[in-house]
Structure formats: C-alpha cells, structure tokens
Amino acid sequence: MFEQRFKATPDLGIRLGAMNFKSLPEVVSLSVVEVFSKVEVREAVWLCEGSKSFGPDGFNFNFIKSH
Numbered sequence: 001m002f003e004q005r006f007k008a009t010p011d012l013g014i015r016l017g018a019m020n021f022k023s024l025p026e027v028v029s030l031s032v033v034e035v036f037s038k039v040e041v042r043e044a045v046w047l048c049e050g051s052k053s054f055g056p057d058g059f060n061f062n063f064i065k066s067h
Contacts, residue, residue, distance in 0.1 A: 005017050024032075050062035
C-alpha cells in the first residue's frame with residue numbers, strides 16, 4: 001500500500017499520487033500573515049533567556065539585547 005502511494009522520482013523527490021491535503025481558504029491564509037511591530041519583536045527578544053543562542057554563530061540574546 002505504501003509503495004502504491006509514494007514513489008521516489010529520479011530527482012529523489014516523492015510523488016504523493018492522488019492524495020488530497022486540507023488547506024485554508026485564501027482569505028484565512030492571508031489574514032495569518034502580518035507585519036511585526038518593533039514593540040512585538042522587542043518583547044519577544046526580551047522574553048528569551050540571555051545565554052541562549054539561536055544559531056551556530058555564537059551570538060546569544062545578551063548580545064542582541066545590548067545591540
């Protein structure tokens with residue numbers, strides 16, 4: 001059954017056959033995307049623990065908060 005629904009393509013992608021996925025109506029999906037305000041970004045950063053780093057570059061939230 002798995003092999004009937006999922007077949008590898010030559011470019012290593014996957015074909016899902018006739019699978020139908022649920023999706024949001026366009027009006028709803030557009031309302032989900034909004035521009036962040038500076039206040040929202042600042043609040044989100046200040047809620048993070050200072051010693052945590054969100055990437056391998058080593059810049060932690062203490063660095064971001066101070067700059």
